[in-house]
Amino acid sequence: MVYMQQPNKKAEQQPALKKAIGVFGGSNILIGIMIGSGIFYIGSIVLQRSGMSMGWALSAWLIGGLVTLLGSLCFAELGAMNPATGGIYVYLSEAFSPVVGYMFNFQSMIIGGPGSIAAIAIALPLAFKSLFPMSNVLVKVIAIALIIIFTLVNYFGVDTGEWVQNFFNVAKILPLILIIVLGLFWGHYTPHLAVLNQHGSGSVVDYIQMIAFAVIATLWAYEGWTNLNTVAGEMKEPQKNLPRALILSVGFTTIVYFLFNLAIYRALPFSQIQHALTHGQLYLGTAVAQSFMGKFGTILVAITMALAMISSLNGMILAFSRYYYAAAKDRLLWKQFAHINRQYQTPDFSLFIQMLISIALVLTRDLDELTSLVVFSGAVFNMLSILAVPVMRHRQPNQLRPYKVWAYPWTVIIAVIAFLVILINNFVDDPLTSVLGLVVPAVGAVVYYGFRRFYQVRE
Template sequence: MEQPNKQPEESPELKKVIGVFGGSNILIGIMIGSGIFYIGSYVLQRAGMSMGLALLAWLIGGLVTLLGSLCFAELGAMNPATGGIYVYLSDAYSPVVGYMFNFQSMIIGGPGSIAAIAIALPLALKSLIPMNSFMVKTSAIVLIIIFTLINYLGVDTGEWVQNLFNVLKVLPLILIIVLGLFWGHYTPNLSLVPHTGTGSTSPVGFIQMVAFAVIASLWAYEGWTNLNAVAGEMKNPQRNLPRALILSVGFTTVVYVLFNLAIYRALPFGQISRSIQHNQLYLGTAVAQSFLGQFGTILVAVAMVLAMISSLNGMILAFARYYYAAAKDHLLWKSFAHVNSKYRTPDFSLFIQMLISIALVLTRELDELTSLVVFSGAIFNLLSVLAVPVMRRRQPDAPRPYKVWAYPWTVIIATIAFLIILGNNFIDDPVTSILGLVVPAIGAMVYWGFRKYYHADAE
């Protein structure tokens, strides 16, 4: 077994090429995936079929995500190193906590998200191109290989691909929004009163209903933490990281709200209600069909594919940096910290990530992957938000180029939101939630094993 020795000083470093626009596109690409086309149905259903409450849930979800991103902006500007949450948790609590996050990201979070979106992409095309399970999984593996190679060729290459697909996917979304808002024939009822017979109208029941709807919307915002993983490759990260976080979350929130409002303008409430009852959740497709016929169906399919491609590319780019950061701290074999001298990318980390992702494609289904990723990620998002007050107390005089707005309320609200997510997931799927706790616990044992091995070698 190769020993975790230090990197030689002449080892090439990662390139600092990502600006505000590129950083924003990485996050927008990850957040706006296929979920924009169907999660709105879940939000509306959980909001008691009240269009006003559903839009409010989308706004609250965007606000909660923004509050979390502001916390990450302070931490990232304070320590703009490659590795993101891994670095912040190590500084705020202990290196073992940072490594527990890194381990779950290497085994579950990163490869699991990559595998899930790679499987979802061919599944979205099954209505146009008949595919069996073997073809779906083969296509997923090919996609993972292709976009790993793209990101191996340089972070600027991966960023360029991200920018291109983001622009291409946003155009059909904007078309649907414009068609619905300006040519829609219906005036939606935007009152905050739940539809008759959908649940309790007591104050407690109302709050629970809104919270349940917000949780669904937060699934669509998932991925907002990943820009910090490439902070070490950003130009002037102290300034550009906070700007990119705020810009990307703000843009995504506006798109989600307007997209769903366009649906309410374009389709009658009765049709929306019947579609959801019959599990026909892709309401955006219905909007495109109503205006553009069969071309609308094709347009939405293309938009979904572009959305998922940009999400897949952004994940592959960001998640490999966690392996790299751990190896730089001698908590993985030094090969994981290797940087390609020509392309200046963490090549070994990228290819190991690719292999784990392919293994998950072969052994897991889509629903198993997504539920596991959501719960395990929320644990460490919560700890990262709480790292802001911890670091302010521990290092009160440290330079902070950016500080969280409305502190400490920002941290308090974000903390409550993540606790709700964790509680809801644990109740709905306790087995998967327990597995999401077991993997980081194994990571702690791996951490102490590497520490013991490294120090024994040093002696």
């Protein structure tokens, strides 16, 4: 059974999703999701995992960006070949089986999308808890309000959601550029960039394990690069604009992460960095801003973090809601999920159901556990999507491909190996969570066959 997203005559009378996203808007959706509050603290984790070697840490950022770029090139070929709303769901359904695509979609609908939305919504007020003391109840109230507000923003049209995304992205990038410029050009310290472990010499295997562990941390920062393909059906000229937006956004994000961390190494002495990390103070970007601008620097970083999280939240709400829509179009969810608002041309029912699930997750106590469950399964489906490139080239050799992966098949091979390292590392580190992360997709397979049987009986 080959996945096909072809509407029937009745569906053709229904309003369609509006094609309003261009290269700039598409790039901003991904940049907004990828560059969140993590830019201020994940660099510290990468440095710690690199044995406090600045050279290895910066190398890890470049390697992580390269791995992400290789994956995005594969997604560019798949998205340009089939620019349908649904992203990974579409590619896995076509390359392997509709049930594989639905397993991914199901975990994204139940935990992946709403869990990420809930987590970022809670993280935003928590980031200001030290400046403005607030109770846990107030934190959750603010988080719920944020989810409702930005769901409404995206309900009033994809172009409205795109405009909001563009505004907050530009607003958050400018302070980041300021910190980068101050650190690089006015910093007084020369970072030691030799790729040597601070603890002395080690074996080649030790270095490989160390850098692999550090790269995994950078991939957390790059997470979200798959989400533009989810709204490919709403892009203008997706065959051209989707690959361009993917390459531009991943390339820009890699440069920002690399320069931001280099600026930290230029602005702060190594002894201060070491002391801060030893005492659990991971927000080195804040220290840089304080060193140059005093209290104003602290306020500037706080504002930038808020803007970063808002743009990330808005991008997630826009992208994740399309999973429900794509499944309903294939009659693997109730038809209401495929409903398009006639006035605003957005999947209104999917947006509001996603909002309700996200709010329910905000109200739970174990959000961290919930969101961590999808890490392992997310890597599995990303790897399968990359493998869909050679599978589709074999199954559909004559299919028009407006864009083809550079350096094929090495691009696919390297990307798959990288994700295998992530899977193995996660499984060894936390086997129970990894196994549980596959339970939801397995339940999705049961739901898939249930819906197929339901519609067969009705027909």
